[in-house]
Every structure is written in C-alpha cells, then in structure tokens.
Amino acid sequence: MALHWKLVVDSTDPHAQADFWAAALDYHVEDPGALVSELLHLGRLPEADAVTHLGTQRFAALAAVRHPDDPFDSHSGAGLGRRILFQRVPEHKQGKNRLHIDVHNGGGDPDTLAARLEAFGATRVEFIDEGPIGRWWIMQDPEGNEFCAIG
Structure with a gap:
C-alpha cells in the first residue's frame, strides 16, 4: 500500500513562504481557521501560538500549500494530496539544499x-x-x- 506524504520545509517565516510557493505553483494556501478558532476557544491552543493571516486564524509556526485539484479536509484545511508544509525554526538556512x-x-x-x-x-x-x-x-x-x- 502506497504511503501518503508531504514535503516539509524548515522556515523562519512559514506564512511568507507559503504565500510565495502558493503563487509560484498556483497552489492554494491552506486555511486551518476553523480548527485554530476551535482550539483557541477550547483552551487547547495558547493565544501566542496563533496568528491572523489572510483574514483568518492560523497556527503561528505552521503554514501549508496544497494542489488546487486535490481533496482537502474542510475543518482543518489540510490537503489530502500534494502539499508542502512550512514549519518555523529559529535558525536561518545554512548550506546547500539536499532536496529541491x-x-x-x-x-x-x-x-x-x-x-x-x-x-x-x-x-x-x-x-x-x-x-x-x-x-x-x-x-x-x-x-x-x-x-x-x-x-
């Protein structure tokens, strides 16, 4: 059975990276607003871990893009096919990519x-x-x- 996967990219600004790659690839920036709002309301996500981006609540340390033709979960916004996830890390890129x-x-x-x-x-x-x-x-x-x- 084939496995599902996503490409994960370390980033100092995951939302800016997601915006760039969505524009470059004609992908959609995922919108986890419903899930983030629910987690904030339930007290399961600290306010400091959320930001407002593109008009909705988002995870501060994560942003993703998905192919426009692939299915996605409407509550979490997560793509169920081709996607790239950008995760915040404290350090800037160092050296040549091993994958591109x-x-x-x-x-x-x-x-x-x-x-x-x-x-x-x-x-x-x-x-x-x-x-x-x-x-x-x-x-x-x-x-x-x-x-x-x-x-």
Missing part, C-alpha cells in the same frame, strides 16, 4: 518562467544550458532555498 523542487512550465522558455517567479520574490542564481538535456535556472525562494525553473 523543480518547477516546470510545460516546455516553455525558462527565462519566462524565471521572470514570473521573480515577480513573487524568487532570485535567479545561475543559468544552466545542457543542450539537448535541457535548460534551466537555478533560483532561490525568499528564504534562500534553491530550486530549478525548467522551461
């Missing part, structure tokens, strides 16, 4: 994709041209995590 995301635009121009991602806060690092193998930009998200923009 490749963003594809369906065979288009990598420069066009890179420009789109820059509009959301990404930074170009290096252009790679491997001829018939492919062409892509190595980029960084707003917290410096490397990813590839592939045409």
Whole structure:
C-alpha cells in the first residue's frame, strides 16, 4: 500500500513562504481557521501560538500549500494530496539544499518562467544550458532555498 506524504520545509517565516510557493505553483494556501478558532476557544491552543493571516486564524509556526485539484479536509484545511508544509525554526538556512523542487512550465522558455517567479520574490542564481538535456535556472525562494525553473 502506497504511503501518503508531504514535503516539509524548515522556515523562519512559514506564512511568507507559503504565500510565495502558493503563487509560484498556483497552489492554494491552506486555511486551518476553523480548527485554530476551535482550539483557541477550547483552551487547547495558547493565544501566542496563533496568528491572523489572510483574514483568518492560523497556527503561528505552521503554514501549508496544497494542489488546487486535490481533496482537502474542510475543518482543518489540510490537503489530502500534494502539499508542502512550512514549519518555523529559529535558525536561518545554512548550506546547500539536499532536496529541491523543480518547477516546470510545460516546455516553455525558462527565462519566462524565471521572470514570473521573480515577480513573487524568487532570485535567479545561475543559468544552466545542457543542450539537448535541457535548460534551466537555478533560483532561490525568499528564504534562500534553491530550486530549478525548467522551461
């Protein structure tokens, strides 16, 4: 039986990271507002562990994005398919990623994709041209995590 999974990314600002990646991938930022409000009301979540983001209560240390076509739990907002969870950690990124995301635009121009991602806060690092193998930009998200923009 295949397992369910999600990609978890350490982050100093999980909500900003979720906003960036939702825009970059055309995903939805998960909205756990109903669950967070319930936990606050029941006293099971301290006020200090909640923030208001995009107009609803959210977990302060967690934010996630999900694919718009995948099912999700309407109470918790958690996606039940493809998703990325950003968890707050105290330290900033150090060193090269050991895992990264490749963003594809369906065979288009990598420069066009890179420009789109820059509009959301990404930074170009290096252009790679491997001829018939492919062409892509190595980029960084707003917290410096490397990813590839592939045409």
